[in-house]
Every structure is written in C-alpha cells, then in structure tokens.
Amino acid sequence: MGYPDNVLARDEQVVLHRHPHWKRLIGPSLMLILASVAAAFVSGYANTLDWEGPATNVVFGVTAAIWLILVGWLTLWPFLNWLTTHFVITDRRVMFRHGLLTRSGIDIPLARINSVEFRHGLLDRILRTGTLIIESAAQDPLEFHDIPRVERVHSLLYHEVFDTLGTEESPS
Incomplete structure (x- = not known):
C-alpha cells in the first residue's frame, strides 16, 4: 500500500514507505491467543456445570464481553496503531x-x-x-x-x- 498522494507536494516522489517492524505485533498476537484460550476454557468449564440455561448464558455473555474488551484493547488497538504509523x-x-x-x-x-x-x-x-x-x-x-x-x-x-x-x- 503506497502512501496517500494527497500529502505530497507537486512532483514529489515517494522513495520509501514503511510501517514499523512486525515485531510490534508479537505481543498483541500473543494476547489474542491467550484471551481466546482463556475464554474457551471458561466457556467449556461453564458448559460442564449443572446450571440452568439462563445462568450458563449469562456466563457465556460475560465471557464474550470480557474477551471482546481484551481483544479490542490489547490486540485490535495496537494493530490499528501499527497500521496507521508511516515512515x-x-x-x-x-x-x-x-x-x-x-x-x-x-x-x-x-x-x-x-x-x-x-x-x-x-x-x-x-x-x-x-x-x-x-x-x-x-x-x-x-x-x-x-x-x-x-x-x-x-x-x-x-x-x-x-x-x-x-x-x-x-x-x-
């Protein structure tokens, strides 16, 4: 993906365009995996309990909400920051x-x-x-x-x- 032409002066040519190195995405990727494993574990454990349907659904909903917050904050946000950083x-x-x-x-x-x-x-x-x-x-x-x-x-x-x-x- 090239850098947008609307920020360049007339006749100015891009010689090099870089995002930060992909190593910045290692931590967020690990957090995605850990959050998903934890959510799957909690959901699997809640499914084995003899609770009534609504209680299990509440646990699933809370687990999904926590997973979405963690993934958005610790994975999606750093990825979007990486994507919008240009050198x-x-x-x-x-x-x-x-x-x-x-x-x-x-x-x-x-x-x-x-x-x-x-x-x-x-x-x-x-x-x-x-x-x-x-x-x-x-x-x-x-x-x-x-x-x-x-x-x-x-x-x-x-x-x-x-x-x-x-x-x-x-x-x-």
Missing part, C-alpha cells in the same frame, strides 16, 4: 505520521538533515530492524524506533540527502 522518505523530505484518532507527524526537509545514524542490538539485527536517528539543523536528534531494514533505510536516506545537497550546491 516515508520522498525526494524532498522525511515524513513520520502516527496515531489513530489523534494524528500527529513531523516533516524534515532533506536539505536540513545534518547526520543520519542507526542503532540496533542483537535481537534487532536478527529481525533486521532498528532505530534510525536523524539530526537536523534546528532540532535535537529524532529517533524513529522499529524501522524495518534500518541499515538499508539509513543508506538510502544518506544518498537522498547527498543527492539533494548536490543539486542545491551545483549551479543551475
């Missing part, structure tokens, strides 16, 4: 947008970027992810966590910055 490099700027109900973001013009760094530990190296650190002319360094293939993104961003500076410094 985009264009031929003019770096954009970061995140948030589901309240959106926020930052744009960094390529010409203002002073340095680009990356950092990743052993687990991040195994999963091919890491933190990208961008230092611009007017701000403290910005850290973007869980960027997939961070070394490739670092190299690509460095080349885009170099190309931008090269075109601005060369006489037209």
